[in-house]
Amino acid sequence: MNGCQQVFALRNYDLAATLASGQAFRWRYRDSAWHGVIGPRWVRLHAADNLLTAQTAAPVPDWNWLTHYLQLDLDLDRVLATFPSDDAMRSAVAACSGLRLLRQDPWECLASFILSSTKQIVQIQQIIALLCEHHGSAIEVAPGHAAIHAFPSPAQIAALSEAELRACKMGFRAPYLLATARLIAHGKLNLARLESMSVVEAREQLLQFPGVGRKIADCVLLFAYGFQAAFPVDVWVMKALRELYFPKRRPNPQRLLRFTESYFGTHAGYAQQYLFHYMRTRPRLA
DNA sequence: GCCCAGGTGAAGC
């Protein structure tokens, strides 16, 4: 057969919620499977009965890149056990107990979240699809599947003009992405070095990039580097904190940030993702 | 038309 297929055991893993929960933006569900790109590889994922079937276009020497990306070896129950036991957190976990955090490529994650500001997830997906289609390298797919491109490298984006980026519908974010790509492509800042830093040092580095503030920095710290203390506060999480934890008062953002740093435990970032997902998916009140 | 979206940076007080 063409390519390569492998089966993995899943335990308490909601693949659909995880791939569609606004961490990564390139996964699409078609013909009862998830299709996406991890690094240089096209991947098709199908989950059923606690079994995950993964297919690639070309044979692969090992599957560590996939188990790492999906964090298949993580014992989620141990993470959930560290959450504070309050009604809000219980509701959020009950709403989606198999929600996971991915471990993405830092550059793709950074670039994606620079493009995310004041955009709905559907629109972020559209912008990134255009960016990859126009400027990413074509990669091999299994026979019968639509052509697809890798996420463009820093060098590929650094070589573009702002107008070419704006043609991908990213609007005022174009100069931020361009400047960030050039800082990396020209060696001014090195994303690989952040892995060995403390979360505070790594955040400081990310804040050097134009268009990157505290929220986007924390997304990258959490979704790419796995810093469990990172706690991105977007409009949804802000809403969750105010409604669920401070319904009477009106604490300012700085005070709220201090609360998140102490209250949610050693896997605060994970707790944050549950609150985010809960707020976005719970039935709207009349 | 209106308001909002996984915000940030700069200008104004």
Next chain:
DNA sequence: GCTTCACATGGG
């Protein structure tokens, strides 16, 4: 210091 505003674009 803190608050307000501009920035593109599209969904509901």
